[in-house]
Amino acid sequence: MIRAGIFGATGYTGHELLRIFRAHPQIKTAFASSTTYAGQPFSEVYPCPYDDLLIAPEDAPLDAADVVFLCTPHGASAPYAARALEAGAKVIDLSADFRLRDLKVYAEWYGEHGAPSYTSKAVYGLSEIYRQELVRCDLVANPGCYPTGPLLALYPLLERGALVSERIIVDAASGTSGAGAKPSLKTHFCNVHDNYSAYKVGHSHRHTPEMEQELTRAAGSAVRVTFCPHLLPIARGILSTVYVTVAPDWTPERLTSLWQARYADAPFVNILPDGNLASLAHVVNTNRCALSVSDGGAPCELVIVTAIDNLLKGASGQAVQNMNLMFGLDETLGLIA
């Protein structure tokens, strides 16, 4: 059994991890920490029967953990990561702290880094792309919820040099769990229900540099993303509609074939048959990423629609998928494909 600890267990990603741990035949919860709820059983925080006692983060028995999941906010994660690595545990960080390879870019979007010397050791945890690096690493930077779908859709295309314009438009919509568990006017039921709204449009959301970093790596040259997130009146799921301009020989059928080849061994990638479009219903409550592509109505234009569950493939599910890889287990253990 793998002994797994969680820092920041009472946020949505922590709750989701505990749920997965219960279904996973090889995980034993080592500890679950919470600054706010230390001393209470988890069942008093969420309507569930989990009797795990929450402990203060400073009391976390790091030596009793083979792996530590960080569900703490960016900025807070980095020092926890350093502590856990030094104690000999592997670390999977669900925050943004180790996602950006360039510390200057990190500083620009997030401020000063809390453990800069570890950045170069981190592997970007997009499981299907970095599987080999993940198998032998100790520190995973689990991807952001928004980047995961578009990156899986675009990575193979950009590797092949198919992009003509360097500009990509990602129009995305997320369920409200993406905004976190903390009450605010933004997350008040009456402000979200029956509403649909854009926020941080253009180039202002922090997941933009993360997408650009990875797409630039795939393409081998600078890629620019215009990113417009929207808030959906649902709890879970992200659907991204991606507009790209490609070389004339890239039809939807050819892209579908490319995906099939690239993801032949990827149990969570659900490539839809031509003519079908990905929807949240394809993925919610699973660790799947659904991919679909259509003609944009003019030569060289493709419209890609991709969907994930933001708390699973977009966070805790992919984190456990990465853990499975890191410990040599079947990639799908404890997860729904």
Next chain:
Amino acid sequence: MIRAGIFGATGYTGHELLRIFRAHPQIKTAFASSTTYAGQPFSEVYPCPYDDLLIAPEDAPLDAADVVFLCTPHGASAPYAARALEAGAKVIDLSADFRLRDLKVYAEWYGEHGAPSYTSKAVYGLSEIYRQELVRCDLVANPGCYPTGPLLALYPLLERGALVSERIIVDAASGTSGAGAKPSLKTHFCNVHDNYSAYKVGHSHRHTPEMEQELTRAAGSAVRVTFCPHLLPIARGILSTVYVTVAPDWTPERLTSLWQARYADAPFVNILPDGNLASLAHVVNTNRCALSVSDGGAPCELVIVTAIDNLLKGASGQAVQNMNLMFGLDETLGLIA
């Protein structure tokens, strides 16, 4: 034109009043106050184009108002009511401060009263029942959102002495706007959406003594209410399912006829034909109260289903209906029947 002021304008009932004022041909907004947002236009608080400037409550020009609506919390309303009445304005209080005729009962459920000498001057603003008293009063205690539907349904029945058991069960479900505009874990989108839950069941919700007071008046003898409110994953509307034991000659048809006679001149009471059941869709975004009754499956048992929009007939709509009555206007002015 009637000059109307609002204290506590940025809660949901205040917002709703401003919406109605704009549609009402005889109302001019005198002022709208807010402690939190004083100095800002209303359009910065809610996504709407209302440019009314919010003022601090202490700056409210009471002499410029013919009527003042109190959308302030219980406890806070009573002193405002005293101030406004002394300045010569009529007052419609949407809080609970003047609903309970017995100050001891008030103290038990709400604490010490802020203006006890005015309680006896207040008219309980259930428009269809107290129409004549409302026409000539200066202080209206606008009914609570939960009591309005069950009271309109039961009042005629109890006046006729039809009740056999003194116990009435009111099982009700409300949209989340009833919980107010303040963010909390209870109103976080992810806690309400796809959920349905009971709260304050039995005899613990503050609207219970209000229902018992009015039903006891109607019956001429003590009536006891078992009241179980539930929270619905919608923004607006209250549906109440009411279980009563009646004398054997009270069939659903007879009760429907009684309602038709009692509410012949009530433009907002929507009595459904036999066999139909009230739903939220009958009433949301209107000032209607829908009434329906069915056989309970055994002799002497009736099941009444009644619905209102909690922000309209359950709050701001009924408040304006009362204002129309107080100023001798057509009862339906500015409202949807």
Next chain:
Amino acid sequence: MIRAGIFGATGYTGHELLRIFRAHPQIKTAFASSTTYAGQPFSEVYPCPYDDLLIAPEDAPLDAADVVFLCTPHGASAPYAARALEAGAKVIDLSADFRLRDLKVYAEWYGEHGAPSYTSKAVYGLSEIYRQELVRCDLVANPGCYPTGPLLALYPLLERGALVSERIIVDAASGTSGAGAKPSLKTHFCNVHDNYSAYKVGHSHRHTPEMEQELTRAAGSAVRVTFCPHLLPIARGILSTVYVTVAPDWTPERLTSLWQARYADAPFVNILPDGNLASLAHVVNTNRCALSVSDGGAPCELVIVTAIDNLLKGASGQAVQNMNLMFGLDETLGLIA
């Protein structure tokens, strides 16, 4: 591996069964039949990657199945049950065909029975109550979605003779999946969303005689149920608020203790601590039944709130729980407790 077949696989309970089969370590799908979609893979009917080929019911290889789940409508199930039993398979019927022990009562509510000789062989599949009978039976009448929660809540209480009045009020609310997958005005999104409505109130819903049958057995004397179902604007979950009159010594605390004793070995029964109330969030997407009880506000009155997921503990989950029992497996296999 247990070879399991499904008749009527493309309704919601069939879809849910297939989902559970994929997570269950001891089930192998033998066949999945559909009259409408025969010849198509399941992934063309629902947005999921299940490639199971749907076959016509007449082509179902009964000899290749150890157990057959009937997701067919009442009336249609009985003949399938007979066929499967004769072929040597065990049968779990999710329709109402074998739930009512008295064929006259069945006829009254459903019409003529399709396989009357089998009725006496069926065990009512309320797992926690009929566990011993289930272990050695061949034909299970899986309970209706509405009865499951109230029966688990009331059975221990009535066994103990705690009921004073013979009348029980069950006010329940169900998600729309309970209305089935067939499009109709009743299930049109715009008619359900933001709405809440009662239907078949009093004594007219077909789950009423089922509740009365089982409660009468528990009590040893006739019990009458006033049942009012409501439709919730959500997909999954049933919450029931149950009003009972009990002997004076039955406090909420005592009932909670009784449940704890009665369900000490029941992994899916989630008894909430005093002061907590069951909500859909406790149970949706799990096979749990949450139980909670409060004071009704007067001596001898209790208000019980109980919740299940209508497609899991209220249908397919309980069906697999029963299968686990019938085949001597761990009761929780493939299910979420």
Next chain:
Amino acid sequence: MIRAGIFGATGYTGHELLRIFRAHPQIKTAFASSTTYAGQPFSEVYPCPYDDLLIAPEDAPLDAADVVFLCTPHGASAPYAARALEAGAKVIDLSADFRLRDLKVYAEWYGEHGAPSYTSKAVYGLSEIYRQELVRCDLVANPGCYPTGPLLALYPLLERGALVSERIIVDAASGTSGAGAKPSLKTHFCNVHDNYSAYKVGHSHRHTPEMEQELTRAAGSAVRVTFCPHLLPIARGILSTVYVTVAPDWTPERLTSLWQARYADAPFVNILPDGNLASLAHVVNTNRCALSVSDGGAPCELVIVTAIDNLLKGASGQAVQNMNLMFGLDETLGLIA
């Protein structure tokens, strides 16, 4: 009083018209027709107290109507229009029959036209753009729900020649009322709720040629639209996120100023202050069109977000706005600005 008739009154746009008629001080309902429900009062079709008797379309007293609203499907509208015009009534057609000025384009997207000789007489009813033509016309082609917002946003920009690329991307999301009142798998509650999906992406939705026609007129040269509609799990509202490439001197501030000048006298156009983004909450249940614009993150890129209520400004509200203009009334009569 203007006597107004409705063909196809029991669809959502017909229902909405009847609602507006009741609030409009100058409209008297002349007739409301329905093929399916002829002979029934409207209150039996929708949960409302409207007692208007539905008549068969062939019984419609055209001579008793000053204006006729066609809520009939495309193809069916054209012959009704001809009949009503010949009887001397003005006609406002909410279908697509008279929106496309080029009959060849109409044929390509909709098939053969039912009254081709009238096409040239129709005015495209985008009120704020064609106000002068509307004032003196007899036949209005009320715009499609999707085009209305993007056209109001883009028309002034294209008139000024600000577009650099001829390609515009319109990514839009609509509430489910846009799919009509007919039950189908697509509109089943359980398929829409908690889901979000794209459909007819690229250049395949019938509102695409309508947008291109009007934008080409505004620009004076061919404009191409890549259009991706999505289905939202709500009943009402359309939000469009529009990506344009403009000349370098077109900042968001400059576009906001242009809108303010162009729509200075347009009571329903709600231009948001810089930094604010339009949401459905700005417009639902009103006849407003909200407009907002942001920097796209690179030179020459703008992201416009615009919102309407699809049944009001996107259909019945704009239809009545047009009627007000045609009859010389205040544009806002009966509508919410």
